[in-house]
Amino acid sequence: MSTSPVVRVGVAAIVQDAQGRVVIGVRKGSHGDGQWQLPGGHLEVGESYFACAERETLEETGLVVHAEKFIALTNDVFSPTKHYITIFVLCRRVDETEQPKVLEPEKCASWEWKSWDDIRGAIEGESGQKKVFLPMVNLLADHPQIEVLLR
Numbered sequence: 251m252s253t254s255p256v257v258r259v260g261v262a263a264i265v266q267d268a269q270g271r272v273v274i275g276v277r278k279g280s281h282g283d284g285q286w287q288l289p290g291g292h293l294e295v296g297e298s299y300f301a302c303a304e305r306e307t308l309e310e311t312g313l314v315v316h317a318e319k320f321i322a323l324t325n326d327v328f329s330p331t332k333h334y335i336t337i338f339v340l341c342r343r344v345d346e347t348e349q350p351k352v353l354e355p356e357k358c359a360s361w362e363w364k365s366w367d368d369i370r371g372a373i374e375g376e377s378g379q380k381k382v383f384l385p386m387v388n389l390l391a392d393h394p395q396i397e398v399l400l401r
Contacts, residue, residue: 274363278356
């Protein structure tokens, strides 16, 4: 019995610091290996996307965050059999002095703070090399002035 591919729902947490930089990780594994990503993951059955953003951020970075605002949704077709809808959620750190830590080293190589200009530069630079995960590429294509939405 064969199963048809399904569209999955991902949630990405936009966690900003006082300078407007966001927490970015470097993915590990076959899906987006080496690409920059936001904290996030799959929406669980019965879970709100705010709860998912808070849970995934804590599991991946150790940061306790409060989800505050729906920002955007992207339609991310990676291949004929891998298709995601990604929900982006603005989150605020409960303790502004906390820094992200790698808690899932099999999935993420590092976490650091990057500006939106850093991310845009990584998308536009490096001839043919994909350095930014597709949902973030699509987010910035759909919302080139993302900073306005995050105010």
